[in-house]
Amino acid sequence: MGRSWAKSGPDRCGGGRQEPALLSAFWSSGLGRLWLESNCLPGSPGCCTTATLIFCLLCLQLAMAKRLPARRLDGIDHNPWVEFGKLASEADAVNLGQGFPDFPPPDFAVEAFQHAVSGDFMLNQYTKAFGYPPLTKILASFFGKFLGQEIDPLKNVLVTVGAYGALFTAFQALVDEGDEVIIIEPFFDCYEPMTLMAGGRPVFVSLKPCPTQDGELDSSSNWQLDPTELASKFTSRTKALILNTPNNPLGKVFSRAELELVASLCQQHDVVCITDEVYQWLVYDGYQHISIASLPGMWERTLTIGSAGKTFSVTGWKVGWVLGPDSLLKHLRTVHQNSVYHCPTQGQAAVAQSLEREQMLFGQPSSYFAQLPQAIQHNRDHMIRSLQSVGLRPVIPQGSYFLITDISDFKSKMPDLPGAADEPYDRRFVKWMIKNKGLVAIPVSVFYSVPHQKLFDHYIRFCFMKDESTLQAMDQKLQMWKDELRP
Amino acid sequence: MSLKLKNAKRIEGLDKNVWIEFTKLAADPSVVNLGQGLPDISPPNYVKEELSKVAAIDSLNQYTRGFGHPSLVKALSCLYEKFYQNRIDPDKEILVTVGAYGSLFNAIQGLIDEGDEVIVIVPFYDCYEPMVRMAGATPVFIPLRSKPVDGKKWSSSDWTLDPQELASKFNSKTKAIILNTPHNPLGKVFTSSELQVIADLCIKYDALCISDEVYEWLVYTGNKHLKIATFPGMWERTVTIGSAGKTFSVTGWKLGWSIGPKHLIKHLQTVQQNSVYTCATPLQEALAQAFWIDIKRMDDPECYFNSLPKELEVKRDRMVRLLESVGLTPIVPDGGYFIIADVSLLDADLSDMKDSSEPYDYKFVKWMTKNKKLSAIPVSAFCNAETKSQFEKFVRFCFIKKDSTLDAAEAIIKAWKRQAS
Numbered sequence: 001m002g003r004s005w006a007k008s009g010p011d012r013c014g015g016g017r018q019e020p021a022l023l024s025a026f027w028s029s030g031l032g033r034l035w036l037e038s039n040c041l042p043g044s045p046g047c048c049t050t051a052t053l054i055f056c057l058l059c060l061q062l063a064m065a066k067r068l069p070a071r072r073l074d075g076i077d078h079n080p081w082v083e084f085g086k087l088a089s090e091a092d093a094v095n096l097g098q099g100f101p102d103f104p105p106p107d108f109a110v111e112a113f114q115h116a117v118s119g120d121f122m123l124n125q126y127t128k129a130f131g132y133p134p135l136t137k138i139l140a141s142f143f144g145k146f147l148g149q150e151i152d153p154l155k156n157v158l159v160t161v162g163a164y165g166a167l168f169t170a171f172q173a174l175v176d177e178g179d180e181v182i183i184i185e186p187f188f189d190c191y192e193p194m195t196l197m198a199g200g201r202p203v204f205v206s207l208k209p210c211p212t213q214d215g216e217l218d219s220s221s222n223w224q225l226d227p228t229e230l231a232s233k234f235t236s237r238t239k240a241l242i243l244n245t246p247n248n249p250l251g252k253v254f255s256r257a258e259l260e261l262v263a264s265l266c267q268q269h270d271v272v273c274i275t276d277e278v279y280q281w282l283v284y285d286g287y288q289h290i291s292i293a294s295l296p297g298m299w300e301r302t303l304t305i306g307s308a309g310k311t312f313s314v315t316g317w318k319v320g321w322v323l324g325p326d327s328l329l330k331h332l333r334t335v336h337q338n339s340v341y342h343c344p345t346q347g348q349a350a351v352a353q354s355l356e357r358e359q360m361l362f363g364q365p366s367s368y369f370a371q372l373p374q375a376i377q378h379n380r381d382h383m384i385r386s387l388q389s390v391g392l393r394p395v396i397p398q399g400s401y402f403l404i405t406d407i408s409d410f411k412s413k414m415p416d417l418p419g420a421a422d423e424p425y426d427r428r429f430v431k432w433m434i435k436n437k438g439l440v441a442i443p444v445s446v447f448y449s450v451p452h453q454k455l456f457d458h459y460i461r462f463c464f465m466k467d468e469s470t471l472q473a474m475d476q477k478l479q480m481w482k483d484e485l486r487p
Numbered sequence: 488m489s490l491k492l493k494n495a496k497r498i499e500g501l502d503k504n505v506w507i508e509f510t511k512l513a514a515d516p517s518v519v520n521l522g523q524g525l526p527d528i529s530p531p532n533y534v535k536e537e538l539s540k541v542a543a544i545d546s547l548n549q550y551t552r553g554f555g556h557p558s559l560v561k562a563l564s565c566l567y568e569k570f571y572q573n574r575i576d577p578d579k580e581i582l583v584t585v586g587a588y589g590s591l592f593n594a595i596q597g598l599i600d601e602g603d604e605v606i607v608i609v610p611f612y613d614c615y616e617p618m619v620r621m622a623g624a625t626p627v628f629i630p631l632r633s634k635p636v637d638g639k640k641w642s643s644s645d646w647t648l649d650p651q652e653l654a655s656k657f658n659s660k661t662k663a664i665i666l667n668t669p670h671n672p673l674g675k676v677f678t679s680s681e682l683q684v685i686a687d688l689c690i691k692y693d694a695l696c697i698s699d700e701v702y703e704w705l706v707y708t709g710n711k712h713l714k715i716a717t718f719p720g721m722w723e724r725t726v727t728i729g730s731a732g733k734t735f736s737v738t739g740w741k742l743g744w745s746i747g748p749k750h751l752i753k754h755l756q757t758v759q760q761n762s763v764y765t766c767a768t769p770l771q772e773a774l775a776q777a778f779w780i781d782i783k784r785m786d787d788p789e790c791y792f793n794s795l796p797k798e799l800e801v802k803r804d805r806m807v808r809l810l811e812s813v814g815l816t817p818i819v820p821d822g823g824y825f826i827i828a829d830v831s832l833l834d835a836d837l838s839d840m841k842d843s844s845e846p847y848d849y850k851f852v853k854w855m856t857k858n859k860k861l862s863a864i865p866v867s868a869f870c871n872a873e874t875k876s877q878f879e880k881f882v883r884f885c886f887i888k889k890d891s892t893l894d895a896a897e898a899i900i901k902a903w904k905r906q907a908s
Contacts, residue, residue, distance in 0.1 A: 069754040070600040070622065077757045081553075104545040113769070114542045121529040125739045126732075129507070161585055161763040168762040176495040193761045198495065239491065270491045301492060309550075316549045316768030331494040334502045338617045339592045340585040344767055345739035346538075 076193035080446045087431065088440040094473045096462045097440040099248070099401050100315040103467040106368050109312045112353035116346040123345050130333055131159030131321070132348035138355045139306075143323055147294045147304065155326040158333060159343050163278045163307035163320035168194055169339070170274050170303050170322065173331035175200040179239035184225065186404075186447035186456065188248045188276065204449040205233050206456075207250065209395075217384070218395040218406070220252040221287075227261055234265055240272040241265075243292060246279040249404050249447050249461040251397020253287045263295045272328065273298065278307035278320075279400040281369045282465075284377040287398045293323070300325045303332070308351040310401075312368070313465075317347040376401075379464040382471055387462070390481045394462075401465035404444050408458045424457035433460075438477045501617040505868035512853065513862035519895045521884040522852075522862040524671070524825065526736040528889045531791050533780055534735050538773040547769045554756050555583030555744070556771035562778040563729075563744055569785070571717055579749040582756055583766050587701045587730035587743035590755070591618055591665075593762070594697050594726045594745060597754035599624045603662035608648065610869035610878055612671045612699065619665075627656050628871050630878075631673065633818075643675040643820045650684045657688050663695035664688075666715060669702040672827050672869055672883040674820020676710045686718045689725075695751070696721065701730035701743070704792045706822040707800045716747070723748045726755070731774050735791060736887070740770045799824055802886045802893060809897055810884070813904045824887040827866055831880035846879040855882075861899045 069077075081098065088095050095102075104110070116123055130136070136153035144151040151157065160166040167190060175181060177199035183191050185206040195202045207223040243262060245254040254262075266273050273292055280289045293302040303324040309315035322332060361367040380403065384394045393406040411425050419428035426443035434440050444459035464471070506523065513520045520527075529535070541547055554560070560577035568575050575581060584590040591614060599605060601623030607615050609630040619626045631646040666685060668677040677685075689696050698715050706712045716725035726747040732738035745755050759765075784790045788797070803819070806826050810817040816829040830851050840850040848865030856862045866881035886893070 067600070068598060068750065069757070070596065070598060072600075073597060073754060073757045076761055077753075079760050082760075098550070100549045102549075105548050110542070110545075110548070113548075114539065117535070117538045117542050121535065122527070123739060124530050124535070124737045125525045125527075126523070127739060161766070165763045172495065173498060174492075174495055176497075179495075190761065190764075197761050272492055314548045316547060316551060318763070318765065318767045328492060330502070331498060334494070334498045335621075337504050337507075338498070338501055338614060338621050339589070340741070340763070341588045341614070342586070342739075342741055344585075344741040344770060346770075347767055 072197050072199070074196075076196050080189060080442075084430070084440075084442060087434055091434045091438065091440070093434050093438040093440045094470060094477055095440045096464070096466065096470075096474060097442050099463050099465065100309075101313045101465045101467075102470055103313070105313045108357050108368070109314055109350065109354045112357075113314075113317070113346070113350040115353065116349035123349055125345065126342050127345040127348065129337055129342050130154070131157055131343070132345055132352060135159060135319075135321075135348045135352035135355075138352050138359065139321055139323065142355055142359050143304075143306075147291055147299065147323065149293070149299050151323060152326075156323055156329060158322045158329055158336060159348060160320045160322060160336065161340055161343055162309060162318040163276060163305050164190065165318070165340070165343075166303075166305040166320045166322045167191070167274070167276065169332045169335045170305070171195060171198045171200070172335045172339070174272055174328070175239055178237065180235060180237045182233050182238060182241040182271075183449075184241075184243065184247075185449060185452060186247070186249055186444055187242070188244055189446055191242050191244075192449065200239065201237075202449065203233050203235075203238070204452065205230055206448075206452060207247075207252065217393065220247070220250045220395055220397045220399075221255075223250055223252055223395075225258065225261070230261065231265055234269040234271065236269075238269055238271050240274055242274045242276065244276040245292075246277075246283060246289065246397075246399030248279065248400050249402045249442070249444055250395065251400045251402055251404075253283055253289060253398040254292075256290055259290055259292045259295060263292055263298050266301060267297050271301070273302045274305070275302060276305050278305065278310040280306065281311055282373055282376060282401060283399040284373060284380060285398060289399065300327070303328055308347075308354075312351070312354050313372070317351065319343065319347045319351045376465060379466065379471060383462060383464045383474070386471075386475050386478050390478055390485060395459075401463050402461050403464065404459040404461050405441075406458060407460055411458050424453045426457045426460050430460055437481050439474065439481075497621050497623065501621060505613055505864070509852070509862070509864055509868075512856050515856075515860075517860055518856055519861050519892060519899060521886070521888065521892075521896060522864045524885050524887070525738045526824075526887040527892055528736065528887065530736045531777075534737060534773070534777045534791075537776040537780075538769070541769045541773045541776070544769075544772075547772050549768065550765055551768040551771060553760055553765040554578065555581055555766075556768060556775065558775040559583055559771045559778075562775045562782065563746070566778060566782050567746055570714055571722070573722060575746060576749065580746060580752055582745045582752055582759060583771060584743045584745060584755075584759065585763055585766055586732060586738075586741040587699065587728045588614060589741075589763070589766075590726075590728040590743045590745040591615070591697070591699065593755040593758040594728070595619060595622050595624075596762075597758045598695060598697075598726075598751065599662055602660070604658070604660045605662060606653075606656050606664040606694075607871075608665070608667070608670075609871065609874045610672055610866055611665070612667055613869055615665050616871060624662065626871065627661070628874060629653055629656050630870075630874050631670075631675065641816060641818045643670070643673045643818055643822075644678075646673055646675055646818070647681065648684070653684065654688060657692045657694065659692070661692050661694045663697055665697045665699065667699040668715075669700075669706060669712065669820075669822030671702065671823055672825045672864070672866055673818065674823040674825055674827075676706055676712060676821040677715075679713055682713055682715045682718060686715060686721050690720045694724070696725040698725055698727045700727055701733040702823040703729065704734060705796050705799060705824055707796060707803065707820075710821040712822065723750070726751055735774070735777055736795070740774065742766060742770055742774055799887060802888070805893060805897075806884060806886045809893075809900050813900045815882075818881075825883050825885050827881045827883045829880050830882050846875050848879045848882050852882055859899055859903055861896060 136157040140151040140153040171194045175198035179200045181195045181200045293304045308319035397403045417428040417432045424445040430443045441460040445453040560581045564575045564577040595618045599622040603624040605619045607626045731742040810828045837850045846867040864883045867875040867879040
């Protein structure tokens with residue numbers, strides 16, 4: 001009896017309007033039969049009512065909806081970049097939002113990639129899982145010097161899918177349900193969802209600006225952690241602290257003293273330090289990037305993350321790495337071999353060749369690591385001057401691709417910009433600015449934990465890792481804006 | 488050593504990996520390597536050319552769309568729509584991942600929860616078990632079993648799942664079944680009725696199907712690759728995984744994809760945006776261009792989707808003859824680029840292989856690598872602890888190798904035969 005009911009069902013009810021797959025499941029699950037039995041006696045005409053059919057289909061949908069997503073995805077499905085990326089692409093605006101260069105990579109990097117894709121055809125096949133050997137070798141020898149450490153390419157280096165992949169691998173390897181992870185605000189936005197996905201609990205501590213002299217521009221060096229407050233965040237459940245220097249979005253380059261503070265707390269509380277140093281070469285005004293792993297007692301508890309994308313202006317190659325002690329890296333290797341297993345070979349070969357070139361030229365004026373920060377510092381200074389002309393107050397960054405600007409004056413002059421009820425001011429300001437002034441930036445509240453967003457809703461982030469023509473286009477937009485400001 | 492600097496529980500016990508051990512063994516250049524599944528033949532010229540062309544385009548050196556480079560998802564949508572009855576939304580129903588491996592990871596992390604059960608068919612591509620465990624779920628194993636062969640050639644199609652046994656593995660906790668067709672290591676191509684049995688159970692128990700179809704183009708004469716997602720009631724509960732590496736013989740590009748309904752793919756996308764965020768741009772663009780070339784000539788014998796299986800079928804047949812000639816009993820694969828053989832009849836003297844706790848095939852492969860300079864992979868590496876003994880007399884050979892590699896393997900096998908007689 002069951003089979004014949006199933007066969008007759010869709011025809012009787014003209015249910016062809018509905019998604020066929022749902023209907024077939026309706027019949028094969030037995031719900032269809034129940035529905036028929038409750039509504040239709042064999043032979044009776046026109047017994048189908050749309051209402052009962054819809055009701056049964058709804059029941060089926062609920063029944064089918066065994067909870068689909070895994071719980072580890074709770075609260076992390078939203079991504080701010082998707083929204084702002086879309087807005088930026090829709091408007092005819094100068095994109096100073098997302099952090100990637102709009103100028104070409106250096107010739108030697110492009111050549112290295114061309115060499116990797118046109119040479120030995122076996123580079124089209126898998127390489128070693130934990131890193132293409134010439135790459136792990138050069139990473140070990142190059143960074144060994146900076147970290148003051150003997151680095152073994154097999155034990156102390158892991159190549160990952162970008163620094164993003166390195167962060168993910170580190171969190172998955174070490175953070176357990178209930179572990180606390182100290183995150184310094186403002187933070188690169190992925191640190192929080194990655195902590196949550198690993199079942200961890202983010203504990204936030206904010207960098208706060210010290211008051212500046214009237215008329216002087218603020219600097220990222222002025223934004224500091226309160227030592228007492230920082231110390232209070234460490235508990236017996238603290239598993240890791242994530243450090244980002246140079247910092248995105250602020251551009252802060254942590255000083256030796258500041259790193260020593262973080263280091264002593266990590267050692268005192270036996271905490272792992274995950275340090276995101278992707279912008280290590282983008283340091284200005286003679287400041288020095290210092291890797292916390294080079295401080296006494298820190299190598300054995302630090303994972304140092306780097307990025308080829310930011311190092312060589314090739315964000316699309318997605319090659320990153322982690323350096324650290326074998327006792328920690330072995331756990332990252334376990335995650336790696338159970339998630340992506342291998343990274344693409346040719347990108348790694350190109351990065352290896354590029355790093356070999358930089359190692360040879362290190363310290364010389366022709367080195368990319370010397371030339372790039374010089375060139376980008378000009379961009380930074382240009383942008384700082386230009387932004388001030390419309391009443392934006394930039395915070396001078398010591399490093400990275402970014403600077404943040406204070407929009408408090410605008411907040412007081414035009415507090416009621418369109419937006420959702422609880423939407424932080426900076427997001428509403430950015431949307432207004434994209435639409436009306438043709439400039440894209442990123443609201444800094446995106447880089448803060450939800451409870452703190454209202455405290456830091458008066459800053460927006462600009463990226464100056466852009467071509468001269470982009471900065472000129474920015475100047476044009478700013479000039480128009482300035483003209484509109486005149487009474 | 489500090490207690491706090493230890494690993495998260497999710498990776499407890501998952502640190503061992505068969506490949507690390509065996510690729511090290513086979514790395515000796517004097518060894519003829521038929522172990523790891525990577526081609527030592529060149530990818531097709533037009534594929535290499537597309538990548539060369541792309542390397543010269545500046546803008547392709549920067550980030551692209553996280554869920555897949557636009558021209559690539561468009562090409563994938565166009566290609567796969569030919570096989571499905573429905574349209575495939577390139578933005579919502581496709582995700583580009585770091586190899587098919589990455590798709591498996593995203594699917595399992597996105598859809599499988601602690602406490603769920605996931606059915607895994609034995610033998611299995613070795614990562615399925617640790618990935619399921621890493622998600623806190625329990626793998627439930629069911630072995631393929633061979634029917635008696637009675638003198639005719641042993642084929643991968645002789646290995647089947649017992650429908651009653653399979654049904655007994657499903658219950659209300661079953662979140663998904665992982666299907667692999669064509670199958671690694673056996674080479675089995677699941678038939679329509681076999682897929683129907685699986686589909687019926689998925690629908691009955693409201694379970695998902697994660698279908699690993701990386702070898703979808705490598706199917707030999709008399710066989711057809713079928714997509715379980717095209718069976719009635721299956722599109723909405725299936726994630727189908729493909730691989731550029733296996734499609735175009737470019738395993739080092741590490742690009743794969745997941746195709747499925749938006750209500751499933753969106754969860755894989757959430758994992759993506761919190762793990763790698765985006766895949767490499769130049770490789771995705773080159774892959775898109777390579778696809779367009781072959782999409783335009785699907786019926787042409789020159790199309791790689793047609794020419795590669797023809798080329799491999801010849802190699803497969805050669806391997807079958809070679810293995811038979813030395814007393815190894817091969818199981819002729821209907822698809823894929825591996826062939827497994829029963830090595831027990833050789834009765835090799837493995838007494839100098841210490842560590843008697845290892846399964847027979849592990850010892851055999853190590854002995855063969857050391858003494859015969861020929862490497863392969865033990866099939867019990869593709870089994871869970873309880874089923875290892877059912878498969879420990881089998882060894883897996885990869886035949887997507889250039890003729891000179893197969894010539895070298897042939898020379899070793901002939902010398903072996905002379906020694907034995």
